[in-house]
Amino acid sequence: MTPEEKARQTIDQKLAAAGWVVQDMKELNLGAASGVAVREYPTDTGPADYLLFVDRNPVGVIEAKRDEAGENLTAHEAQTERYASARLKWRKDSPPLRFLYESTGQIIHFTDGADPRPRARELFHFFQPQTLATWAARPDTLRSRLADQMPPLPERNLRECQVSAVTGLEQSLAQARPRALVHMATGAGKTFTAITSAYRLLKFGGAKRILFLVDTRNLGKQAHQEFMAYTPPDDGRKFTELYNVQRLSSSRIDGSAQVCISTIQRMYSILSGDPIDDSAEDISLAELPDAGTHKLVRYNPAVPIEQFDFIIIDECHRSIYNLWKQVLDYFDAFLIGLTATPDNRTYGFFNQNVVAEYSYEQSVLDGVNVGYDVYEIETEITKVGAELKAKEWVDHRDRQTRAKRWAQTEDDTAYTNTDLDRSVVNPNQIRQVIEEMKTAVETRIYPQRNEVPKTLIFAKTDSHADDIIKTVREVYGEGNAFCKKVTYRADEDPDTILSNFRNEYYPRIAVTVDMIATGTDVKPLEVLLFMRDVRSRGYYEQMKGRGVRSLDAESLKKVSNSADSAKTHFVLIDAVGVEKSLKTESRPLEKKPGATLDQLLKSVAVGGADDDTVLSLGNRLVRLAKQLDDKALARIKQTSGGIALNDLARGLVSALDPDLVVADALDTAQAASITRSADTLTTDELDAARHQRVMAACQPFDDPRLRDLIESARREREQLIDHINPDQVTFSGFSAQAEAHATATVQAFADYLRDHRNEIAALDFFYQQPYRRRQLTFAMIEELHDALSRPPLMLTTERLWSAYARVQASKVKGADTRRQLTDLVALVRFALGLDDELRPFADSVDKRFQEWIFRHNAQRTTAFTDEQTQWLRLIKDHIASSCSISREDFDYAQLADKGGLQKAWNVFGEQLDKLLEEMNEELVA
Template structure:
């Protein structure tokens, strides 16, 4: 070997001084060989240890509990450490025979191998699968390596989490949405592969990022060998919301709550509790803890909003060593976390998982482009996770141009700190731009004009036909601006304090106000600055109102996402009584924020085209890209309005879930999907246009090839929608009763034609025809309900009442009138129409007539019923009259349960109870 220059030796000696200090602060006792005392502590670092012949001299040997477990190769500051791994590997396998007797080895070598220069530390853990060097902030504590050794004794095959994650049990998918399933599996695949030490998950706002993360935390703590997780949120108030998610999570394996199994805590001035397995915090609070500064548990926007001018410098803290956390989850944190706060994240020897709806360039760069799962906002709309949105723009002169105030004008001046107002005359003319609006100058009429326009257009253009102000969130520029907006909202709408409130960190009890905004029918408008901008759910929200500009695409998407959540109709109607379903929300833009290039358009891009026309163009494969997106939006909105039976029926007609069709339409117009599906093509040339059209046509195929599906979609649309004409005033011409014979005759002819046309597909019609040859068969109520459902759909809209009235109009002599008709009267209508009966008689009347005749027959045969027996028989007949039949199971329902159900029937009717049920069905039903 060539001799090492003296300058290099000096540099290495300086590096060892730094390494000694790093080892000592991490809890190691650094000793020379002559002063070696392995009993002095758990961890001893022995300098200058002579190795076996041919293996040189190791800079440091590491001892845990008197056994050699590791080696450190020291190099001068600035030395590329990957280039000296051969040297440390040589030491790890070159123990002298006497030292080997007291060594812990893995596959013949020391398990813990370090390369260090004083400014950089690399570590290879031999217990990892396919051991690979990774960079550490500093050396792990002796207790940490001792724990790894204990784990290796308990699980020789996979002692570290990097091995355990390769053998996780199958994911229980039942409580998860498809996007969440994909995300969890992608994270675990990335952890197992270890190609990167960080993974990025993009999930649309409202898609359940936090629940996904909680699910992952449970699996990794329970099965993956992870000991502690740091969960970073954007703001401290979101820590409470995250804590609630952990407390509500129920383990799929044993049913216990997460917090019954693992300790979940917020990072406070008490520091890190030793029992904590999940720690929730903001990055700012972690930084203060690393600096041993007090961390308040209360909301402190000055702390959580603080962004330093330059990247922070982090120093080693023995109370929070780098190995404190195995996993760091960053849940929709501000983008600066990957810039100026990057040092805090990289301090910990942990895999980092980022969860975001809107990754920017800096985020992608930090995660080394390792996007493991992607779920976009349009995809979430297709999956009924979120609703689509519309944009409503309000423009005023002052908003866009500013204004001027002449010298000498008396104006109010407000002290920003005390909010004390005084009147002063301007010494000189004041001109202000739109950028100074609501910061240096508050133009009260500008705010009033915007709000009055919103009020006047709310029920005609924004939410036509409604009369209750939708839940509205207004974003203001600062607290003073928010204060002025709240005052103006109450004045413009002529409402009291409970109608509008300011919900900011400076407001009184903002958390209680936020909860009231979620649930109170009276609190309709909330004004905020940042507190509700990210991560906070207000599901009934229908208007997101921008009275401040936003320059960040990520922040805008998070603010927009406050209105995106779906909500079940019952809960929605409890806070907004004149609404039915939440199918969209509206971005009201009074500042121009939606005109930035980063704002993606809604799916509903062509409001002027009808659903019927869109489906017609789908049938002929002539939809444009914008029309395809619009069709996806309309179908997604319709699906939110449908009842479960309607949705199931539509899926049956489609031959697949309609949600799948909508998702295919969304993917076809997604630029990222287009680039993936059309590799090698560049947007613009004819080849691209042809390929794109083919992609759109393929997505439209399930609709184009299924006219029944298109027609049923339109029927359901008409059934759930109505047009409100508020334009035309009406004038009474006359009012009188009219018998429209022509219309009645038309209804009857259409009814007969319908029965003939659908004779082979509707069970009720088939069974009625079969009565001639199989008189013992009768209709079930389900058959009647199926027929009633079919004829009630547009364009027929038939009911038993309407059909009965039509027959009464054209054939009065053969029709017995009734004030109201039930579904079972369809049996009478079928029998009369098909010629089985000469007179149209209400079904209940027929049943009672036949019951009277049956009783007479029984009496003639010598059977007399007691009062108790008649009670049972009479009520059986009432059930038959409204249900077209009865079964023994019905005897355990009301009204029979009043007298004991089936047991009571057997008691009073004896062993003939079942016979009587059969006889009444046979004698009384059609």
């Protein structure tokens, strides 16, 4: 066939797949189907390559070009327009045709002439006839509605950053820009923003259906919950009462669903025909090694390219690249990306069209998120490793089953920090870190708390997580409920554990590998312990993002009883140098022991013989062959029918050798008496030869016994348990960054006191020392505290005290006591230089009370009686907690229990008022 004939053959096939009946002009029968594509239909400017009829009405035209013209299709748009505007032979009515295509068969360009500014766009396939009929029946188009019919956004219940994101997105859509990136910090409400946009696109933009794309089942559940909870500002009903929302769990998309939530894995499975294992939706594709695809996406009439008008891509920095990008290329939809951590790849994919940018730093200033301090724990073995000498008796533990055997080491085994918790486990190193964390949290980080703040520990592997959990429970002397593992392989339901961690008292500490490293909302988190290094800058920022979410005092107190204020910050405890390690722009694929090889073996077993998978499996087996002993290699060779593991690996790699593929193709052609040379082999012949070679190389892995044996051999590589080398903490303290932050916090406090001295009553009281004219009241302190704790300062009493403890440790007392609101008095006095030491307000009141009562007793002919002294101590305690006392205060708490004002009057008589005035002045001064 000529190139033109080949192009038309492909076009015919694609039109037929989309539901069109393709006819030559001499076979014209417009009643044959709803959609008919007529070849070479005559017009007054010549025959159109294809004229499209829907229900007997002409609606569009296709200009067909040979493959070589693919990259120049835009040059033929004028020709298509000429046919679209021409008079059609044998028809009296010949209005301009609206739908214009240019195609080589492989490449399809489409223009809707009714759009405000008609612009060609590339399509994966042709639209179905009913789609064009539906569009033709409407007086407007999706793009015209986006440009002209979107009303102003009601800003009620929306943050400023969310308003900016929705309006910025709608401005981009009004310009028909196909891709838009929303960059919003973790905790700023990306999903809420996306749902707000989805509601407006459905209601005012007339969108038919929106795909909300995630890359893990957990994120899909979380998104579905937010859709169910969302109430639009102009309607009292929930989103799910107004529109059908389907969370996809099969290959069937509900025709009545206006929003479909799906993992990219499931959508790929639907479009490629590759079966999906449910567990594949539990782990992000970005976190799997060699997560290559098995088949190319192909047209699915049940899910046509026009199925979705918009695709909202959650966490779009992760799993939409490489071959998985096919899912996005398939649909004719606007792409809207959501991420807190874009990298260069993300910006490139979305054509640098950033419609909203809200950084983490800005979110902290606005009080949407909280800042963090870094606390470092360094141990000797964490830093430099250790060595196990030959002939030492130690445990050898199976990674998978964790079964142990007591045996001697064969050789000297030196291990570094990178080997730690992988090939060698040092329980004492884990214990040193956990014990130091416990001490630091209780004495330096959150000394005022009665319970352990909600803590998340990042482990290297599932095995490492189990070791950490065992140690945590022992160090804290707690039971199973205290510390839980939250990973995809947890024996308990991870969703239940995660929900309890978020909303209940237990667990206090969670250990994870990857499940809640990104995207998952756990607002009460106040401590993150990194026992795993991370080299990707974006992934590290995502992991830190688990702690940044702000939380009000009441909600925090529900899960952490002794918390007496809103969440103001979190502490990142760095036990592996993660803050200092070099970071790359994009996250390297994680090597996941126990999952990687098994995944590749199963992939080839079910027909996933694409180049990436075959080469990856070959490389894995080459490495494994170097690590196994002779016994294991012999067992594999016997089970495989005499093929050694190295040869199995080489067979996979060589199956894709281009020279060998060409040689096989030539042999096949010669056997069929077809004359071919290397230069004249067709694509089909080369593909057939490659397929045959790959199938032959993969055939041994059809045997489940061989797959199981290879996987079990990998698991038999054991971990050495080093009980011999004790570890010791070499440094424990806040990082230089945290020290600098503390200095900045102290300076911000001093600047605020200076700049607002005339605006707040409490500050006026102190600045008027020693000539004050009125007493300090609790209401004044509350006013000052409210002003300081609001964004952008976020300076709570607890945070200020902690900052002073780091900057001027020798002058700060009572750092390990629980803070009270009246401690703000001590902070102000210390900052203004009225006191040489910073000590809790109650301690200062106690000291002044002792001096005052001693002085009184010395001046009086008769000392205070025991009953009077007891009452004076009650009055002192009230001043310590409330800054002052008046007659009205005798109706409350302990004073009322002792008889109230009447009893106090009986004890002190007419001198009571004078004593109260004197104590207010002396004890607070």
